Amino acid sequence: EYLGGQHWIYVFQSGQSVPNGAASRMPPYDAGKFMVDLLIDGGTSNERKVFRDCAWVGSSRSNPDYPMLSVEDGLIPNEARVSLRVARPYFQYSASVLDVDNTTGSANNWDPLYRFSTATVATRSEETAILEDLLEEINVVPNPYYAYSQYEANKIDNRVKIVNLPEQCTVRIYNLSGTLIRTYEKADPLTYLDWDLKNEVNVPIAGGVYIIHVDVPGVGQAVRKWFGIMRPVDLDNF
Template structure:
């Protein structure tokens, strides 16, 4: 959208440029200015390097990290860099933590953290999302905004897509495929998950091989993350959508452990 200084008195790009000049220098440029005759009226040496920044902008959103904990809760952390932002309107007061199943919302407000409420030895802000309605294997989007004492809120410029998970198993045993059978739709929430199939019960490092009923190799998935699941979107090695039918999978680890099973796709 347009910035706040674009209002009913501003109707052309040139007028927008004039308003930007006024916001930066604090000087009013009359509409009979000589900007249009080819003369450069903004000589850098005649103006302060930093300007006045007379624009009512909120504090920026912080840079966030999102991670899964061993109990399947989700941890959000961010630093204190935005507290040092020097050209925002008002005074920074708090941070709002949001979650949504779609990147454009609607957004659910999870928590409000007052300024200075850092709660880790690393001097970071931290929020734990242990909502049981956000299920393991589902995707969601997180965002954290900054709020000042004039109730101005930053944009959600740090939107982060995240899949809720559990830490990898120490020793591979039985691995489960969910949903099984897959019937038309996965049932997972979030965007882009309609065709998702999940492998659950994985160690940190393993290789998943998927075969057709006739024994043809369909895909090879290298799992090398500290989580116990791996999503699969029914796309073959040749980038083709898998046909309905029965499929087999074999999972092996670098230590020589091996397990397998089967799953069914119905469309």
């Protein structure tokens, strides 16, 4: 079984051999100070600086011949070692000649040579059919809304999220009579927006069914029905 289930091993290489920007790359061994400082500061940019020099990730497995001890006894029954192995050593190999010093007709001088293709996994852009399929992922949560959601900060906060949105789109919210209740013009990298269950003039909506229309320029439209029950404001306990 996997040791503990979630014990992953990360191996990093020094990235300071690059000609430019070496100061922001992973240094030689420094007891983890470089990555700890960046990860404590937080932010996507700092995470990218750390993990762009990650060379290998794997998990450890326990040996069935050495069952784990109790927590009181320290769990691990011996001095733990981590061995990182590849399938074959980095030597010269040939399937056609015995003398690998003879490199006549060889590929890469008989040194290991690997080929792979990202044709089936590469990022595809500007494919309208794929983007249209992603419109199906747009949703409103929670739905139905029973007077409470986990996104609310206090007793007078009413809030739902419209999720899986593209960077640029227009969200319009209507009641069943077709009256426009609220409009959002989204133009940011977030994949969601918060609706505080109020109309354009900041008045709380009534409970009922609403239609949420999402228009994505150049791609298409998505329509979702949402049902909400509003709770009365409890001013006595506010």
